[in-house]
Amino acid sequence: MGNSPSAARPLSSPPPSPALAPASDPKALPLHHYLRHGPVRRKRSTILSALTLGCVSDPLPSDYSPPPSPRPSLLEKHSYEQPPPVYASTSDLLEDDAANAAFKTFISEYPEYYLTWTLDALRRSDFSRLDHVGEAYVDYMGGSLYPNSLVRVHTNFLNRNVLGNTHSVNNSSRLSATHAAAARKAVLSFFNAPPDYTVVFTANASAALKLVGESFPFSPDGCYILGADSHNSVHGIRQFAIQRGAQVHYIESTSTGGMDVADALNTLSRHHHPDHPAPSLFALTGQSNVSNAKNPLVLIKHAASMGYYTLLDAAALAPTSVISLSETPVDAMAISFYKMFGFPTGVGALIVKKSFLEKLRRPWFAGGTVDVVQAPGTIFTLTSEINEQFEDGTINYLNLPAITDGLRFLSAYLPFLPLRLNILTHYLINSLKEFRYETTNTPVVRVLSRIPSRRLRSIGEQSDTGSVISLIFLAPTEGMLPLSFIEYAAAAQNISLRTGCMCNPGGAAALLGLREDMDRLYCGVTMKQFEQHVGHELGVVRISLGLATNFQDVFRVLRFVAAISRKADLEEMWNAWSDGRASPDAASHASV
Structure with missing residues (x-):
């Protein structure tokens, strides 16, 4: 199972959305309100923590003295109201005020995220290239990213x-x-x-x-x-x-x-x-x-x-x-x-x-x-x-x-990963479910993959699922948006995700409800013929989190989904994609 190209059809022209009024208290705003802001780069910290076990990191300034490591007792829930030290926060990595406001809401709901501060230090020391090039990498199931220190x-x-x-x-x-x-x-x-x-x-x-x-x-x-x-x-x-x-x-x-x-x-x-x-x-x-x-x-x-x-x-x-x-x-x-x-x-x-x-x-x-x-x-x-x-x-x-x-x-970071990724997975899934098209008030996405049954609360706990979210983007009126469109539009926003069936036809067929269609396959059938049978590109959009994932990456994904929910932004992305995809003999797989 895989992807095949689809022809583009002009987008319908739903009425523009009303302007969103800013609120004085960012915690009172739902997530999609934060996502209307464009990126405004903030100055990042120049001090990068070096926590690479057995690996040499970039040298720190000669006059820099690292702060003492926090004791777990200082990170109990009652102390979360106090601002964490700089090495325990991701706020200086966030790219604009909207992201910072969303992070405040996020951390109030998931205070345990601060227990995984060492992964933020790792992000700065070994994966700073992600923020340097502005890439939101969410394809860890395809391949983890190499840490700079390991290669060095x-x-x-x-x-x-x-x-x-x-x-x-x-x-x-x-x-x-x-x-x-x-x-x-x-x-x-x-x-x-x-x-x-x-x-x-x-x-x-x-x-x-x-x-x-x-x-x-x-x-x-x-x-x-x-x-x-x-x-x-x-x-x-x-x-x-x-x-x-x-x-x-x-x-x-x-x-x-x-x-x-x-x-x-x-x-x-x-x-x-x-x-x-x-x-x-x-x-x-x-x-x-x-x-x-x-x-x-x-x-x-x-x-x-x-x-x-x-x-x-x-x-x-x-x-x-x-x-x-x-x-x-x-x-x-x-x-x-x-x-x-x-x-x-x-x-x-x-x-x-x-x-x-x-x-x-x-x-x-x-x-x-x-x-x-x-x-x-x-x-x-x-x-x-x-x-x-x-x-x-x-x-x-x-x-x-x-x-x-x-x-x-x-081994130095594995104990922290289940908690960090469980929190981000919960937050991402819950936020994705909130998005609806401003023109039709219908859902933008449908999450198909298994959802963690419980929230982890402390270091050392293990999740009953991974940190993979497989979903489809629904069209504003009927059907689903082509996978090739989503992949193109995400790449244009510097988001690395994956579409298709991930070399797992049985799992993808189960999520998409194609089990009976699998029984109808015959020797020599091609992917194109299979897609013609079901009427759309086969597969899902997969977002997978991993070692260097932080809140900013998840927020970037949500900002992308928010843009799709808006008529003007969706139309612009669709037209850019269709200019290079349209062909006389292709047929569209979605009514948008």
């Missing part, structure tokens, strides 16, 4: 050292091997893995998942069970199962994504055959990249107790959630490091039990995976290190030292 530390390391291919035994190669071993140890420590786990470095999470699929001993007596709300890399494993005669069974998605626990347990039990055991695999998506649903990790223990081997896709879960492999002893878990801390790309990992690796059989061998190869002939002997048997060719030895530093970096 790694660059300095490369400049000071000589690294060689780990398959050699010279000094430079031994140094590479030493840092590769340190990276494996850091990964195991970060995920609290017991001693029977090892790390196989891959190109990304998809490569880690493929590694399991191509090597798993599927047979006609076994099966592969997965959730419909999964990434295509998880769906793709079914091809290996089908090729070897195994059955594939899906756990249906709920209307808001994820899976119902009772339904999951019933599916696992129904296809469990204790009298005729055969290797069967259960793949669980830890967090959906489109529906925002977190699936209970306890399902892994239930599946293992029935005899299933278990695989966890943690690519979307790991960046903002604590995962302990001691508490959730899954057989294998796939991650991508760029989704966790932005740098480097091109490195992922399969964190896996050694006993599980011993049951996998690779369909081929490559350089680095073997000790002896008969050529010509058919005999080969795998290398003695079991993790190396699954690492094809040369590992990304130049970037592995950055993994160690990146995990150290993320």
Whole structure:
């Protein structure tokens, strides 16, 4: 599922909205009143806090003495009425008076936001380029942003050292091997893995998942069970199962994504055959990249107790959630490091039990995976290190030292992320629901993804959902605004979001109510034909928050939605988009 272009149709001409009168008390104003103001840049603080664990930040002025860190007892609710110290506030980052007024209202409703002040210091020290270029980045599910200090530390390391291919035994190669071993140890420590786990470095999470699929001993007596709300890399494993005669069974998605626990347990039990055991695999998506649903990790223990081997896709879960492999002893878990801390790309990992690796059989061998190869002939002997048997060719030895530093970096801030992102997600969703078109008084957006069931109140709590908001923009009269229009208009406002189905067709179909349409697909069908069938571009608008997200980013998104709700602004954006999109044979998908 994806996007296809739509032709533009002229906007209708609703009457102009009445002017909004300013109010003396900003707290009394609803959010959309603040959003009418244009940006007026304010001078930002030149003092940037440096809180990058293990990473060197830009030097501070020589005469600067940092204030003492606040004690949690000073941040109890009764003290929120006093202005926080400068290092605990985001107000000096806000771009105009409207944003400042909205922030005052926001902080009065979500005072716990101040408990995450260290993330504002991080924003200033390592992500100041966002404010410098004026970009509101809300595509963290697509990829986290790299912190400046991590890149700087790694660059300095490369400049000071000589690294060689780990398959050699010279000094430079031994140094590479030493840092590769340190990276494996850091990964195991970060995920609290017991001693029977090892790390196989891959190109990304998809490569880690493929590694399991191509090597798993599927047979006609076994099966592969997965959730419909999964990434295509998880769906793709079914091809290996089908090729070897195994059955594939899906756990249906709920209307808001994820899976119902009772339904999951019933599916696992129904296809469990204790009298005729055969290797069967259960793949669980830890967090959906489109529906925002977190699936209970306890399902892994239930599946293992029935005899299933278990695989966890943690690519979307790991960046903002604590995962302990001691508490959730899954057989294998796939991650991508760029989704966790932005740098480097091109490195992922399969964190896996050694006993599980011993049951996998690779369909081929490559350089680095073997000790002896008969050529010509058919005999080969795998290398003695079991993790190396699954690492094809040369590992990304130049970037592995950055993994160690990146995990150290993320560990300093991960405890604060669930609270910060839960607050911003609640605020964004509640605010989005307020917007209505001034011409028709109809909603501007419809939130489709799962909403957090509760507000977090303190550091250390974990949310029952992620920080992803999938929605559609409704047209003023009927239908929905084309995804390509929203993406264009957002980019024009320096907002980085994403549209489409996010490589998750099952989750997107559940959110959009297209489950029955999925059943009507046929071999060879194209996305264009599917979109013609449903009558509009397929997919959602996804806003995903992450490590460096602050109030200002969310406010920028809301300001964009407010502009769409106004007739004059919407018409201007539509005309700019349609000038480059209109074609004689295209058809519009929305009546605006």
